[in-house]
Amino acid sequence: MTAQFRFPRFFVTTPSPCPYLPGRTERKVFTELAGPHAAELNDALGRIGFRRSQGVAYRPSCFDCSACVSVRVVADAFRPNASQRKLMRRHDDLTISACKPWTTEEQFALLRRYLAARHPGGGMADMDEQDFADMVEQTPVNTYVVEYREPGGRLVGACLSDQQADGLSMIYSFFEPDDDTRPGLGTYIILDHIVRAARAGLPYVYLGYWVKGSARMQYKVRFKPIERLGPAGWQRFDPDAAPAPLTAPTPAS
Template identity: 80%
Template sequence: MSAPFRFPRFFVTTPSPCPYLPGKTERKVFTELSGPHATELNDALGRIGFRRSQNVAYRPSCADCSACVSVRVVATEFKPNASQRKLIRRNADLSVTACKPWTTEEQFDLLRRYLSARHPGGGMAEMDDLDFADMVEQTPVNTYVIEYRDPAGKLVGACLSDYQADGLSMIYSFFDADLADRPSLGTYIILDHITRAAKSGLPFVYLGYWVKGSARMQYKTRFQPMERLGSGGWTRFDAEPEPAMMLDSLLG
């Protein structure tokens, strides 16, 4: 008698420089997502802190550091604050479409402009159209590209998102960072995901990892209530937010 599915095999990467904390190294444990049970495996691994990249699920496994903490917004209890409500009203004219995970030239052009404006010299700076297609289209799970368009039909934002059993997992978002009349588009994309998850009865929006002391990660604490994953499971997390001006400059 054969088992209904094969237990996944896990591997560990070699150490490399940490992208979040200077002087630290990072190491990841990962497994392949494939076969008829890839969705169930991805859901289960997501609940214990794994993230998806193409057909791989991974999580940090650093020998001397545990700074990366998985965080998720409790979407069904979220209530936007005054500035977030204002941002939602300001972008109410955007049309939002959940598209199948197929790339377009328009998406890639927006990504290139976003990386040039926000992450020049970063790890994705040299990404070409084939790399982008791999990032979006190589998915064994229920994945969408959520597009945000202005009234003229121009694409101003997008997010690669997984639909999981208990929530939405935001894999990667990018947007037009040069629109003076639409500041904080990155924040709005997160707010929109929280609203959509709650309306769908999904309790959580997964935001990946939070790293204390990493300025580029602090924006995640602005979406409360939030939970973080620790040795005892998921618990409520109310970190001290960084100044809004600094966060807006990072998240846009």
């Protein structure tokens, strides 16, 4: 018998400075997503904490750190809080379209404004049009660019998203960064994906990695119920809960 697809070969990157925790290094394990069963492989790896970037699936594999934790929102159980409901009403005039993964000059211009305002020194700051096209268009799986437009047609947000067997995986989102009339667009884009997943009968929205104590990651755990991937698999957790106190062992009788 012939296996559906061969077991993938995994590789490890050389250590480099961690972008989230100062003074630490990061290392990733990765494999290529290629061939007729790339989507099935991506689904399987996504369930164990891998993320996709172009034709590669990767996850952290650091020597002495496990701070990066995969998180996903339980879409059908999600109930927006008061501020999230207000935000959804604030932006309910936007026209939302799931487009094929082809880049446009308009998308790239929005990305450049977003990066300059929010991540001026980040790893994507020097991205050019070809880099952007590679990020969006080099995909072996079912991928969309979800666009968010005002009634007049102006593009104010976009998100590169994969549709997996068990949910939507938000690869990268960007939006108009300094528009006082459109506050909270990043949060709204996540809320919209949760609604879309629930309507499609998809149980989860994958948000990538969360690092406790990293201010730039805190937005990911504002959507509840949320699950994290640990040694025992995916489990719900409350990021705001205090850790359980240590209890002394019961003396033997």
